[in-house]
Amino acid sequence: MAVISGVGVSSGRAVGPVVRMPDPVAEPPAGATLGEGADVAAEGARIAAAAEQVRADLERRASSAHGDGAAVLEATALMAADPALVTAAQTKLADGTAAARAVWEAAGEVQAMLESLGGYMAERARDVADVRDRIVAVLDGRPAPGVPERLEPFVLVAHDLAPADTATLDPATCLALVTEGGGPTSHTAILARALGLPAVVAAPGILDLAEGTVVLVDGGTGTVEPDPVADVIAQVQAAAARGWTFDGTGRTADGHRVQLLANVGDPKGAAAAADVGAEGVGLFRTEFCFLDRAEEPSVDEQTAQYTAVLEPFAGKKVVVRTLDAGADKPLPFLTDTSEANPALGVRGYRTALRHPEVLDHQLEAIARACDTSGADVWVMAPMVSTPAEAADFVARAGAFGLATAGVMVEVPALALTADALMAQVAFASIGTNDLTQYAMAADRLLGELAVLSDGWQPAVLRLVHLTAEAGLQSDRPVGVCGEAAADPALAVVLAGLGVTSLSMTARAIPEVAATLLSVTRAECVRLAELALAAPDARSARAAVHAELPPLV
Incomplete structure (x- = not known):
């Protein structure tokens, strides 16, 4: 049978028999009525x-x-x-x-x-x-919809998965995920990465496979191969049995340093990152303090919450992102949900124009948590569009004693003016999810545009390169904290583009570390050039994977 191609959203390879999600609950008949005399x-x-x-x-x-x-x-x-x-x-x-x-x-x-x-x-x-x-x-009176229960390991295939279904997956039995719908930033993709499961989304034809068909899922290349040969099955199973470990120092084969950090969103996530030996935190999402609330949390409450995340990283770098409200994270006390196009509206740092006190309170809480936790705290603002905005944020952070201040590079305009940006900040961190969305004019939540919403897009990689080069010329570190950093092959490309740190879900760190150790700095640069020269994301991914030595 032909190989099925989709969009790889969580790296790794796995082999197992297909198990289909049960059919969804059927729609009750239109016009169905209560019986006569019903209460x-x-x-x-x-x-x-x-x-x-x-x-x-x-x-x-x-x-x-x-x-x-x-x-x-x-x-x-x-x-x-x-x-x-x-x-x-x-x-x-x-x-x-x-x-x-x-x-x-x-x-x-x-x-x-x-x-x-x-x-x-x-x-x-x-x-x-x-x-x-x-x-x-x-x-x-029927069983609730959900993931099938199996004693033997399997590859789960579905049109799409509800968030609650994906959240209950057991990595001990579910080896990989493949969906016909969805996109790189869907719940399926995010949770697959968090669970360390290879995953492919937007894979047309996957539902045509018969249940029980053995498939090789490659979350790096975004392919699903039915009935793989015995030698390939043995190689994949041997690699899975070996597993990967991280010694705490991200580097290439010739010793070029690339810091490997974790993305965390709450104290539990911080503990998990510390357990795998992350070198620090490259993205601390502070929204968990604010979501599902009708009013802003107090400075004292924020301080306590931030301290709990920072304490496991005493003496280590923790990059704290200020509140990224708006668009996909509306807050009733801060944002306007009636905006016609919220992804291009008042979100991130832009909310400080309306409510500067919310940002000031957060910076005060971060500064307090920094003083008590012992962590090396860096702070950055999301959704910054110009070097002037960056300078304004750095000054605001400095007023609270937060000396290492930078910004997220998510807006193409900021990447295009990166040389001027670096004169204003201590560092920059590239959010590849939104940078891809804005560069490709493709809503990252829309599964139909999954092929465009791909961090391998050469146009996006050029913006990353431009930003990293500006950082190098100004002696400013430039990291990547978007989902692209969790893809081992793409991590090699990012290192070749000049990125100095990679931040990802904690589970991805060991495999990314092993992949970087398999290549030299010069090979990273060569592979990055291949990706930049490719005509599209799929070609870029294929060209790099063809040249990378396999991890066995």
């Missing part, structure tokens, strides 16, 4: 009880999950607990609509509203569908 109040109570059962089940599963998986389950549980969906469904009962159909229609209205808002809110429409399916399953 509307009792049916309303049944809907509320079903939603409560779903909420409790999701929270129970969240309590045994970890990191990103636990956060996704908790967020989905909150949606199940939101009375808006239940109330809307109960209202439809008065018209004689059957309970399951009432839930389905009410959920459709909520989904339409969220999709009309775009960005992060549009992505939440998938969560509503997940909650809807679970409530309908309870009402109909």
Whole structure:
């Protein structure tokens, strides 16, 4: 059978038999009505009880999950607990609509509203569908949708995965993920990376494979090969059995240093990063203090939360990103969800124009946490567009005693003026997710554009190179903290482009370290030149993978 090509979103290779996700919950028939004499109040109570059962089940599963998986389950549980969906469904009962159909229609209205808002809110429409399916399953007395349970290891194949499904995957049995839909920044992709599972998304034709077909999934190249030969299977299984370790110093074969850091979003993530020996934290996402809140947390509360993340890295570098609110992370006390195009709206550092006090309070809390934790704290602002904005942020940070201040390079305009930028900052960190979105004019949450939303795009790599070269000329470190850093082959390219540090999910560090150790600095540069010269992302990826020595 022909090799199936998609978009690789989590590196690594795995071999196993295909197991298909069960068919989704069927839509209740349109026009389904309550039986004559039905107790509307009792049916309303049944809907509320079903939603409560779903909420409790999701929270129970969240309590045994970890990191990103636990956060996704908790967020989905909150949606199940939101009375808006239940109330809307109960209202439809008065018209004689059957309970399951009432839930389905009410959920459709909520989904339409969220999709009309775009960005992060549009992505939440998938969560509503997940909650809807679970409530309908309870009402109909059927098992809740979810990942199949198998004793033997398998490769999970699906059209797409609900966040709550992905969050419950067990890496001991699920070897890899392949979906027909989704994109590089979907929940499926993010959680696959966090779990260390090879994953390929946007793979047309994957659902045509028969259950039980043995496939080789390569999350680096974005390919799925049915019925691989025995020698290849043995090689992949041997590499998986060996595993990778990290000695705490990122470097190439000839000793060129590339710091390997972790992306963390809460104290649990910091502990996991410390456990794998990360050299520090290259991206501390501070949003966990602010999300799902109606008002800004106090300085004291922020200080305590930040300190808990910083303490495991006493004496080590921790790059703290100030609040990245807006677009996919709306906050009621800070952002305007009615913006027509929130991805290009008031987000990140731009929110300080409206509410400078929120940024000042956060900088004060970061400075306090720095003083008590013993970590080497660097601070950076997201969504900065000009060198003048960068200079303004550095001055604001300096007023609170935060001397090592820099910015995220996510806007192409900032990369194009990187030489002027470096005169204003102590360092820069490239966020490849948003840089790719803006450079390619492709919504990173839209699965149909997954091929464009790829960090291997030569245009994106040119912007990275331009920024890194400016850093080199000004003696300013330039890191990458986007998802591109977790791809071992792409990490080699980034090192060749002049990037000085790579920050990624903690699970990716050992394999990235091993890959860098397999090449010299000169080979990194040569491979980077191959990628830059390629006509598109797929060609760039293929050219580099063909030249990289295999890790065996």
